[in-house]
Amino acid sequence: RRTMRGLYGNRAAWKAFAERICQNGHVRAELASRQGGVCAICGHVLGRRVVVHHVDYDHECGLALSGAEWRVPGTRTQPDCVRCHADHGELFEDCLSRLRAVHSDCNYLIEATL
Numbered sequence: 001r002r003t004m005r006g007l008y009g010n011r012a013a014w015k016a017f018a019e020r021i022c023q024n025g026h027v028r029a030e031l032a033s034r035q036g037g038v039c040a041i042c043g044h045v046l047g048r049r050v051v052v053h054h055v056d057y058d059h060e061c062g063l064a065l066s067g068a069e070w071r072v073p074g075t076r077t078q079p080d081c082v083r084c085h086a087d088h089g090e091l092f093e094d095c096l097s098r099l100r101a102v103h104s105d106c107n108y109l110i111e112a113t114l
Contacts, residue, residue, distance in 0.1 A: 001018065001054070001057045004018065004057040004058050005057075008060065011060065012064055013060035013062075013064035014059075014060045014061075016060070016064045017059050017061045017064075018054065018059075020061075020078055020079055021079055021099070022051065023078050024079060026082045026085065027081050027096070027099065028050050028052055028101060030085070031099055031100060032046050032050055032101040034096075035100070035101055039101070039102050039103045039106055040053070040101060041100075041102045041103070041107075041109075041110065042102075042103065042106050046101060046102075047103075049103055049104040049105070050103070050104075051101075051102060051103070051107045052099050052102075053099065053100045053101070053107050053110065054098060057098075059095065059098050061079050061095065062088065062091030062094060063079060063084045063091055
């Protein structure tokens with residue numbers, strides 16, 4: 001992540017993907033569904049404590065890059081992934097290909113080893 005921050009800096013499209021997408025419930029739910037409700041790290045049932053883990057930070061939110069309004073109404077920072085999924089499926093898939101649903105504890109273990 002640190003390396004990509006150096007490359008992208010504070011660009012809104014990178015921050016939308018690298019920092020804001022984790023807050024998006026649609027993304028969490030879609031990842032969990034595609035993974036059959038199991039953690040991508042330990043293989044156990046996800047349950048309630050699901051977080052979005054980045055496999056790759058070398059990416060920017062395509063909706064933000066397009067100049068379209070990309071924030072969920074009523075929030076200040078969250079990308080509108082529901083709209084992106086519906087209107088720009090290829091952009092949504094590009095983001096999801098770099099993300100996994102994991103337990104918060106599994107994510108902590110990964111982060112602690114980096």
